[in-house]
Amino acid sequence: MNHANVAFFIPHLGCRHRCSFCNQRSISGVQDIITPRQVSDALREAVCRMGDRVREAEIAFFGGSFTALPRRTMIDYLKAAAPFLKEGFGGIRLSTRPDAIDSEVLDILFQYGVTSVELGAQSMDDRVLSLNGRGHTAFQVKQASYLIQERGFSLGLQMMTGLYGSSLETDRDTAHQLMELKPDTVRIYPTIVVEGTYLSNLWREGRYQPQSLWEAVELCAQLMEEFETKGIRVIRVGLHAGGDVENGMLCGPWHPAFGELCENRRFLHRALDVLKDNCVPKGCVTLGVHPSDLSKMIGQKRQNVDKLRQIGYDSKVIGKTDIPKGTVQLL
Structure with a gap:
């Protein structure tokens, strides 16, 4: 943006x-x-x-x-x-x-x-x-x-x-x-x-x-x-x-970083889609994003990581330069 x-x-x-x-x-x-x-x-x-x-x-x-x-x-x-x-x-x-x-x-x-x-x-x-x-x-x-x-x-x-x-x-x-x-x-x-x-x-x-x-x-x-x-x-x-x-x-x-919250939510949706498309069972998962997207995937105050944990996924997020920006991959 x-x-x-x-x-x-x-x-x-x-x-x-x-x-x-x-x-x-x-x-x-x-x-x-x-x-x-x-x-x-x-x-x-x-x-x-x-x-x-x-x-x-x-x-x-x-x-x-x-x-x-x-x-x-x-x-x-x-x-x-x-x-x-x-x-x-x-x-x-x-x-x-x-x-x-x-x-x-x-x-x-x-x-x-x-x-x-x-x-x-x-x-x-x-x-x-x-x-x-x-x-x-x-x-x-x-x-x-x-x-x-x-x-x-x-x-x-x-x-x-x-x-x-x-x-x-x-x-x-x-x-x-x-x-x-x-x-x-x-x-x-x-x-x-x-x-x-x-x-x-x-x-x-x-x-x-x-x-x-x-x-x-x-x-x-x-x-x-x-x-x-x-x-x-x-x-x-x-x-x-x-x-x-x-x-x-x-x-x-109102939130002073409203746009950032929206970007975080978009990455959460992408992560959920990846987990669903790959039929990943609940448990430990490792998700990969471009390094510039790490904070978006983790979420403000780790909200996305916490949300995934609430539905059964103990997630680890890793930054990798070979992953296209704006995408989430299952590692």
Whole structure:
């Protein structure tokens, strides 16, 4: 999931709706609105600090609905960022709403060197979208995705699990519909209840129950596997740690290393598949992985080893350089 950004958060700018789950000043840790001048200054400093690594990074605008900004404001941000593409940045990435994409705005983005557009789809169930105040439909997600791809931009899609009114089935269906759109990248965010949101009121009234941590980990691990099997890169799972996330959070499947937990769970599934496929009787087993995958197979706080022991396998995990990364072998 390695992906580098020099990111600027513009909380609620351009947002036409206040979604049930959203308090972006808490989520991003940003309280003040960044100016185009501050964008230029930060990018200038990043070029000096990063050196050649700048070529591995993108300039990114997250947090609001970038293409729903007043045109002058949007262009001012783009003008601040575009000159730094000549310094080696790989492109400009931005996030926006599906109903804020049309041919005119895509022409502007192309003019200023934008390379990637991410859509906050969140769900592909119209009932769930309505319950959570999204203000757009699943059809608009599809329509915007087609326009973005047709214009030659890299398409990113964002989904959420455990939204108000959703279920395991609707979450899976959302993922499968997003796969059909063939995005280049995906982000998966389990729903967290944050203070100051409509969702926090629903939770206090007993009308909303978030996923447990391990329900979210299990689902997201499975979805990651499915997306990547389709050749779609999962570049983020779970909210970033830091900022005011922990302070503003009331409940939900939050963990500062949520993505790591999901990777651990994927390796546990692979180990179980190997044991099942080889009809291995319970007892002592030795599993092999690439050395770079040792911690993923062992699991955080040895959770995977403990889980295998609970079902009857006393496992030893060995790193071997001749084992392909991402795979588990029976030794």
